Amino acid sequence: MSAAASILDVADLWVAFPSYREATIYALKGLDLRIAPGEMIGLVGESGSGKTTLARAIMGLVPPPGVIERGQVAFAGLDLRAMDEETRRGLLGRDIAMVIPNPRAELNPVLTVGQQIANIALHHLGVGRKEAMAVALDMLRAVRIPDPERRLHAYPHELSGGMAQRVVIAIALACSPKLVISDDATSGLDVTVQAQVLDLLQSMVRQKGAATLFITRDIAITAHFCSRIGIIYDGQIVEMADTRAFFARPAHPYSIMLLAAFSHNPALRARWTRGDVAIAGQRAGAGCAFAPRCVRRQPRCLAEAPELRTLGFGHQTRCHFPVQAPA
Numbered sequence: 001m002s003a004a005a006s007i008l009d010v011a012d013l014w015v016a017f018p019s020y021r022e023a024t025i026y027a028l029k030g031l032d033l034r035i036a037p038g039e040m041i042g043l044v045g046e047s048g049s050g051k052t053t054l055a056r057a058i059m060g061l062v063p064p065p066g067v068i069e070r071g072q073v074a075f076a077g078l079d080l081r082a083m084d085e086e087t088r089r090g091l092l093g094r095d096i097a098m099v100i101p102n103p104r105a106e107l108n109p110v111l112t113v114g115q116q117i118a119n120i121a122l123h124h125l126g127v128g129r130k131e132a133m134a135v136a137l138d139m140l141r142a143v144r145i146p147d148p149e150r151r152l153h154a155y156p157h158e159l160s161g162g163m164a165q166r167v168v169i170a171i172a173l174a175c176s177p178k179l180v181i182s183d184d185a186t187s188g189l190d191v192t193v194q195a196q197v198l199d200l201l202q203s204m205v206r207q208k209g210a211a212t213l214f215i216t217r218d219i220a221i222t223a224h225f226c227s228r229i230g231i232i233y234d235g236q237i238v239e240m241a242d243t244r245a246f247f248a249r250p251a252h253p254y255s256i257m258l259l260a261a262f263s264h265n266p267a268l269r270a271r272w273t274r275g276d277v278a279i280a281g282q283r284a285g286a287g288c289a290f291a292p293r294c295v296r297r298q299p300r301c302l303a304e305a306p307e308l309r310t311l312g313f314g315h316q317t318r319c320h321f322p323v324q325a326p327a
């Protein structure tokens, strides 16, 4: 994929959280990620791997004391880091939208659902009040809220969790953004509602041709909804592949460990998980960040950090000894 074809181009992104008491924490360590228009990329990694930090860095909202130390974040060819605040704010909410969990906290409790969607349309689309309310009603219909004419006048506390999440999606998509970032957005919902909301998000972004960065800890869910999968570990992409290629032949030992964790086969889980807890949690120093937990670790892994390299057909992995055959 060429840089010109990307809607989002993140290159060599480093985000640091300085600390008085301990060494600076690097939440992102030279992360690279490209998303093409219309693509739905699943970004999967365990807690603390840097997923939310990436989402915030793209939005220019890394919380203090965090800082972007280095790297590039380009949206449709525009350098988001160099952009003045007003231009960047204009893009957020209109061209780049974010959906996060806990929809009730996202919604304003004293405004009706209709007013909240209409406000976005008023602000970003430059339409009049009547037209903005018509956009709100259209969006409630699009996200399949039952009885949308009535729900237009409902307050957030009158909605179920699944319905509130649909409203948040309606707000995010009201201006037909070019990039939607969903950060663990459905994790608080029960499984059936989660599947419905994801189905909806997928069909809406397809209709509107938006690219999506779909952030989750649940690798299984990405198989159904994403066109490409990126695996993040300790602030770096360790594997990136088309969904089909990824699930047919995962190459990085961490990816396989994540997949094995979902398997009903205890032997597979045991095979890909190190038992020697004494070294678990130790940092690998100069070597591979995953080495302390890796079942395939060899002396070279402790001495030399692996680069991201291409195995073929856009399938990339950051490992000296990738798995070449089905696990």
Ligand SMILES: Nc1ncnc2c1ncn2[C@@H]1O[C@H](COP(=O)(O)OP(=O)(O)OP(=O)(O)O)[C@@H](O)[C@H]1O
Binding pocket: 017, 025, 026, 027, 045, 046, 047, 048, 049, 050, 051, 052, 053, 054, 063, 064, 065, 066, 184, 217
């Ligand atoms: N506000 C902050 N202050 C200090 N350190 C932070 C802050 N936010 C994140 N970090 C550090 O950055 C690392 C990455 O955090 P991040 O929230 O990006 O992880 P995540 O992958 O989104 O995890 P989760 O799946 O739990 O949401 C954390 O381990 C933490 O050490």
Ligand code: SF4
Binding pocket: 252, 253, 254, 288, 289, 290, 291, 292, 294, 295, 296, 297, 298, 301, 306, 318, 319, 320, 321, 322
């Ligand atoms: S480089 Fe070595 S330690 Fe790191 S994931 Fe690959 S095999 Fe494991």
Ligand SMILES: [Mg+2]
Binding pocket: 051, 052, 053, 183, 184
């Ligand atoms: Mg997070």
